[in-house]
Amino acid sequence: MTTIAYLGPVGTYSEMAALQYLQLNHLDQNTTQMCPYSTIPQAINAAEHGNVDIAIVPVENSIQGGVTMTLDSLWQSESLQIQQAIVLPIAHSLITRASTLEAIKIVYSHAQGLAQCQQWLDHHLPTAQQVATNSTTDGLHIVAEDDSVAAIASQRAAELYNLPVLKYPINDQPDNCTRFLVLGRTAPTTKGTHSSLAFSLKRNLPGALVKPLLVFADRQINLSRIESRPTKRSLGEYIFFIDIEAPVDAPNFSEALQQLRAVTEDLKILGSYAIFEI
C-alpha cells in the first residue's frame, strides 16, 4: 500500500497532481491510499516522519512564482528527496449557488488562487470580500450553505461537491500552470534529467554569492532557476534554491558539488528527477 500525502481536502489541484502521479507510475488506486492534509507543511512533515510514503506539493506557479511554504519546508527537511516533478495546467472556475455575480459578497480560495484571478476579481467582483483559505476547496462547504458566497477552485472540485460553476475559466493568464514535487525518503525510481540544490552562505562574507555561481558557470552547467528565500535570521541573509538542467551524475557534477561545499555554509542536494508535463 503506497500512502500519498497532499494538500486537501479532495478536489484540490494537489489531489489532481497526485492522481496524475498514479497514472504516470502505473499505480493501482486499490493499492494506494490518498491522505489529505490541511496545510503544505503538514503534508511534507508526514512524509518526512514516515507517516506516509510520499508527499505531493506545489512548488511553483507560472504566474505567482515560488510557493514559499514548500521551499521553506524543503530546507527544514532532513531526509526528503525530490522523486519527480509534475507540471499541471491550472484553470480556475467560480463556484457558487448565486445566479448572478452581483449577489456574491465573499469569495474563498487559497491565496494563490485569489492572486491568479486578481484582475478578473477586480473587474467583475470589485466589492466582494476575498478570504484566503488553506486550500482552494476549504470554502466549498460554505458555498453549499450560503448563496452569497463563491469559491475559486477546479471544475473537478465543483463536480465532487455537487456545486454549480457560474464562470469558467477566470484565471487572468490562459497559460497558467503549476509545478508539483513528489517528495519521498527513498531514491527516485525514474532516471533524473534535472537536479535541485539549496544552500546558505557564510554570514557577511563579501562576494559570497559570486563563488557558488562561478562553480557552475566555469563548467557550463546551466541553471534553469534561482530563487532566494530569507534565512529568517536577518535581512540580507538568504537561502538559494537552484534548479539545474542536468542529473547529479552528469559529467563535472560531482566535482562541482565538492567545490560548492567549500564555498557555501550549508548545502542540501534535494534530488535528481524527471519532469512530466501534463
Added chain:
Amino acid sequence: MTTIAYLGPVGTYSEMAALQYLQLNHLDQNTTQMCPYSTIPQAINAAEHGNVDIAIVPVENSIQGGVTMTLDSLWQSESLQIQQAIVLPIAHSLITRASTLEAIKIVYSHAQGLAQCQQWLDHHLPTAQQVATNSTTDGLHIVAEDDSVAAIASQRAAELYNLPVLKYPINDQPDNCTRFLVLGRTAPTTKGTHSSLAFSLKRNLPGALVKPLLVFADRQINLSRIESRPTKRSLGEYIFFIDIEAPVDAPNFSEALQQLRAVTEDLKILGSYAIFEI
C-alpha cells in the same frame, strides 16, 4: 508641496516608513501631503503617472521574503527610479475589543502580517478564521464594531484608531524587519551605495543565466541578492532582480552594464541609492 503615495489607510507600516522618510530628508509635514492608496500597484502607478511625487512601498521582509506585487510593478514601470531604501523594524500587535483570546473568531491582516505571525496564530488562535486584507489596517473598522474580531497591525495603528492591544509583540521572529523603497521619476538626491537591476533572458537559450552572472563575477562585483519572478509567459521563464553592493558609477560598472545588455533580453536599471536602517 511634496506628495507621497503609500499603502494606506493611516497606521500601516508603509505610512511609518513614509514618516521616517520625512525625518531622514528633513521634510516639513506642512509642505508634504501624504496620499494613502488601497493597493501597492495603485501607489506605484500614482508615482509612475505623476499623480504624486514619490511612492513608498515594501519590497522585502526578513521572514517572508520578496513582496511580489512590488517587484512585478517595478518591472512594468517605464519611468520610476529607486531613490532611497528604508529598513524598518516590524513588531505586530493583536488589536481587539475582546478581553480573552477565546472570544476571537476572525483575525484580519495583510497576508504578510498573517504569515509573520503564523506560528503564534497556530498556537494561540488555532480555530480563528484568518482573513487577508489589502493592508494591515483595513480590518480595524470591523474590530471597532465587533468584539469577536481582531486585527494584526502596529501599536501605532491601535492608538490612531483608539483600539485596545490584547497581545504584543506576536511576530514569530523578534528580528522582523521590512525594507521599503522610495520610488520617484527623478534621480536620487542622496549618494548611492547600492544599485538594483532587473532583466529578462532570451527565450529557451541554454546557459542564458550563466552569462549575466559571469559579467559580475568576472569583475568581482558582489551581488547581495537575486530574486526571480515569473515572466508570466510560461513556466521556466524568469525576470531576475539583482541588488548590487555598489553604485552604478562605481569602477567597472558601466562596462558591466554594456556587457549585460548583450546577454539579456530586456534590462532595466532600477536605480542607485542609499539604504537607511531605522
